[in-house]
Amino acid sequence: MSKKCIGCGSVLQSLNVDKEGFVKSNVYDKSEYCERCFKIIHYGEYSVLDKKIDTDGIIRNINSDKYASVAILIDSLNINNSIKNYINRFKCNKYILITKRDVLPKSLKEKKLIEYFKNNIYDTPNIMCISSIKNYNIDAFLNKIRKDNVKRIYIVGFTNSGKSTFINHILTSNLKSPQITTSSIPNTTASYITIKLDNKLTIVDTPGFIDTNAIYNFVDYKKVVKLYPKKEIRVKTFQVKSGYAIVVNDILRIENISNKTNSFSFYMNDKLRYEKIKSKNDKLTILPSINYDILESTDVLINGLGFIRITKVGSIKINVLDLKLLSKRKSMI
Ligand SMILES: Nc1nc2c(ncn2[C@@H]2O[C@H](COP(=O)(O)OP(=O)(O)OP(=O)(O)O)[C@@H](O)[C@H]2O)c(=O)[nH]1
Ligand SMILES: [Mg+2]
Numbered sequence: 001m002s003k004k005c006i007g008c009g010s011v012l013q014s015l016n017v018d019k020e021g022f023v024k025s026n027v028y029d030k031s032e033y034c035e036r037c038f039k040i041i042h043y044g045e046y047s048v049l050d051k052k053i054d055t056d057g058i059i060r061n062i063n064s065d066k067y068a069s070v071a072i073l074i075d076s077l078n079i080n081n082s083i084k085n086y087i088n089r090f091k092c093n094k095y096i097l098i099t100k101r102d103v104l105p106k107s108l109k110e111k112k113l114i115e116y117f118k119n120n121i122y123d124t125p126n127i128m129c130i131s132s133i134k135n136y137n138i139d140a141f142l143n144k145i146r147k148d149n150v151k152r153i154y155i156v157g158f159t160n161s162g163k164s165t166f167i168n169h170i171l172t173s174n175l176k177s178p179q180i181t182t183s184s185i186p187n188t189t190a191s192y193i194t195i196k197l198d199n200k201l202t203i204v205d206t207p208g209f210i211d212t213n214a215i216y217n218f219v220d221y222k223k224v225v226k227l228y229p230k231k232e233i234r235v236k237t238f239q240v241k242s243g244y245a246i247v248v249n250d251i252l253r254i255e256n257i258s259n260k261t262n263s264f265s266f267y268m269n270d271k272l273r274y275e276k277i278k279s280k281n282d283k284l285t286i287l288p289s290i291n292y293d294i295l296e297s298t299d300v301l302i303n304g305l306g307f308i309r310i311t312k313v314g315s316i317k318i319n320v321l322d323l324k325l326l327s328k329r330k331s332m333i
Contacts, residue, residue: 003028007037007181008049009191009205020051020190037181040188048221049187053159053207059089062154069093069150071141073157073166076100076113076129077229077267077306078214079121080327086209087122093150096124097141099162101131103229104267108333116332132165138173145201152202159186159208160216160228160304167195167205174198180205184225186216213324215304219251227251227305229269236274237265247275251321252302253284257291258314267299268306287319290326297331309333 002011010021014028023031031038039045062068070090074083076098087094098113110129117127128144130137145153155163168178174197181188186208193205216224227249238246240262245255249272256262257279266274277283292300293315299307300318303325310316311331320326 004191004193005032005034005037006179006193007033007041008189009193009207010034011191018050020049033181040181040183046183046185046221046225048185049190051187051190053187053210055209058156058206058209062156063091065092065152065154067152068154069095069145069148069152070154070156071095071097071145073097073099073155073161073163075158075161076104078158078161078301078303079117079329079332080301080303081121081329082327084122090156093148094124094126095141095145095153096122096127097166098127098129099132099157099166101129101136102134102231103233105233105235113332120330130166132162132169135169135173138166138169142170142173142201150201152204154204154206156206157208158211158214159188160184161208163208164189164193164205167193167203170197170203171195184228185221186210186214186224211303213303213327215251215302215321215325218321218325224304227269227272229271229306233267233306234270235265235267236270237263238274238276240264240276243279245277245279245281245317247273247277247283249273250284251305253287253319254300254308255279255317255319256314257317260312260314262294262314262316263311265309265311266306267309268302284319287321288323289317289319290323291315291317292328299329299331299333301327301329303327307332 012021012023014025021034164180164182171178189207195203240256242259247253294310298310301307
C-alpha cells in the first residue's frame with residue numbers, strides 16, 4: 001500500500017517536486033510528512049498546493065457511505081446566506097459547527113448567534129459553537145456524536161474553517177498526538193486523512209472547499225496569513241459623517257453617501273490599518289465599487305476578512321479589491 005503523509009493526506013512520492021506528497025528519495029523510508037508539510041510545521045514556510053480539490057467528488061463519496069455522518073464547519077466570521085445550499089448537498093446525518101468562537105467578541109452571546117443561524121441560514125437542532133484554540137465544546141461534540149451512535153464522522157467545510165485544527169484537538173483530548181498540518185493558507189489538507197479514534201469512532205479529515213469569492217483569491221498568500229484575526233476582535237466603531245469614508249489597508253473603502261451620520265463597526269482584525277478620510281480624497285477609488293441602500297441594521301461581509309455592521313438607515317458606497325468578496329445580511333448582532 002502506498003504511504004501517505006500524516007499531515008496532509010497526500011500519497012508520498014519522490015518523482016515530482018512540484019506535485020503533492022513530494023519527499024526526497026533518500027528520506028522517503030523514514031518520512032512521515034511530505035516536504036510541504038515539513039516546511040509549514042518547522043519553518044512556517046508556505047507553498048500552495050498544486051491541486052484542484054474535487055468538491056463534487058468528496059460530497060458524492062460521503063453521500064454514498066452508509067456509515068457517514070458529517071460535521072460541517074463554518075467560520076464564525078463568514079456566516080453568509082450561500083452556506084445553506086452547500087449544507088443541503090450533504091444527504092446524511094449532519095452537525096453544524098460554528099468555528100473560531102474565540103475571535104468573536106465575548107459580548108456576542110452564543111445563544112443569539114445560534115438563533116440567528118437557525119432563523120436565517122439553516123434550521124437544525126444539531127448545531128454548536130466551538131473553539132479549538134480555547135478547547136471549547138470539543139468534548140461536548142464528541143459526547144454528542146457518541147450518544148448518537150455515529151460510527152464515521154467526516155469533517156468538512158471551506159478551506160481554513162479550522163477542520164484539521166479541530167481534529168488535532170480531538171486527538172489531544174483523547175491522549176493522542178496532534179499530527180495534522182494546519183495553516184492559514186488555503187488547501188493545507190490535500191486528501192482524506194482517516195483516523196480511528198477507537199473501536200467505535202473514526203474521524204475523517206477532508207480537503208477544504210475553495211470559495212471562489214474569498215479573499216485568498218485576490219491577495220498574495222503571504223499577506224492573507226496576516227489579515228485574519230488571531231484572537232478576540234476588538235471591534236472598531238466609527239461615527240462617519242456624510243461625505244467621509246473609512247479605508248482599511250489597501251483592500252477596502254467604505255463611504256457614507258447619505259446626508260446623515262452613520263455608524264460603521266468593523267468585526268475584523270483590529271491590527272489592520274483603519275483610516276478616516278474625506279470623500280474628496282481619492283484613496284482606493286480605483287477599485288471596483290458598488291452602492292448599497294441600507295434599510296435596516298445590516299452586516300456587509302468581506303469574505304475571509306470579517307464583516308462591517310452598519311446600524312443606521314442610509315446609503316453607502318464600497319470600493320473593494322473585487323466585488324465578489326461582498327455580500328450582505330441582516331445584522332447578526
Ligand atoms: N482563532 C482561532 N483560529 C483557529 C481555530 N481553529 C483553527 N484556527 C486557525 O485557522 C487557520 C486554518 O486552520 P486549519 O485547521 O488548517 O483549517 P482547515 O479547515 O483544515 O483548512 P484546509 O486544510 O485548508 O481545508 C489556522 O491558521 C488555524 O490556526 C480556532 O478555534 N480559533
Ligand atoms: Mg485541513
